[in-house]
Amino acid sequence: KRKEDYKLRELRIFLRDICRKLASNRRFYKFTKPVDLEEVTDYLDIIKQPMDLETMMTKVDMHKYNCAKEFLDDIDLICANALEYNPDRTSSDKQIRHEACSLRDHAHALIDVEMDSDFELECQDIAKKR
Numbered sequence: 001k002r003k004e005d006y007k008l009r010e011l012r013i014f015l016r017d018i019c020r021k022l023a024s025n026r027r028f029y030k031f032t033k034p035v036d037l038e039e040v041t042d043y044l045d046i047i048k049q050p051m052d053l054e055t056m057m058t059k060v061d062m063h064k065y066n067c068a069k070e071f072l073d074d075i076d077l078i079c080a081n082a083l084e085y086n087p088d089r090t091s092s093d094k095q096i097r098h099e100a101c102s103l104r105d106h107a108h109a110l111i112d113v114e115m116d117s118d119f120e121l122e123c124q125d126i127a128k129k130r
């Protein structure tokens, strides 16, 4: 329906802005592009559903997100993947786990601050129907 499509267009504009802000933060650099499977050769043995911010921007453009919760589910996936692939008590693993938790918390906080809660509820109702 036309009115729903106007709401989803507004959601896409909002999510592109959130994605841009996260991808421009140097703290989250490791999460901006897919893991290079030629460099990290065992990645797919451990991580069954890779996700990154560039892929999420493409998903916004392809109308894959019908509400902010679906977008945050992919952010949570980026974080969970990093915690799973980097479990050791080495400083490099600890650092990437910290960056992953920071990405997750920043994304949720940005959306809670910038998103009208009634608008998200309307989008979640549209998402259920699709």
Ligand SMILES: CC(=O)c1csc(NC(=O)C2C[NH2+]C2)n1
Binding pocket: 030, 031, 035, 040, 081, 082, 083, 085, 086, 092, 093, 096
């Ligand atoms: C995106 C992601 O989770 C990622 C990219 S490289 C990496 N881990 C390493 O390079 C080593 C540090 N301990 C293994 N994790």
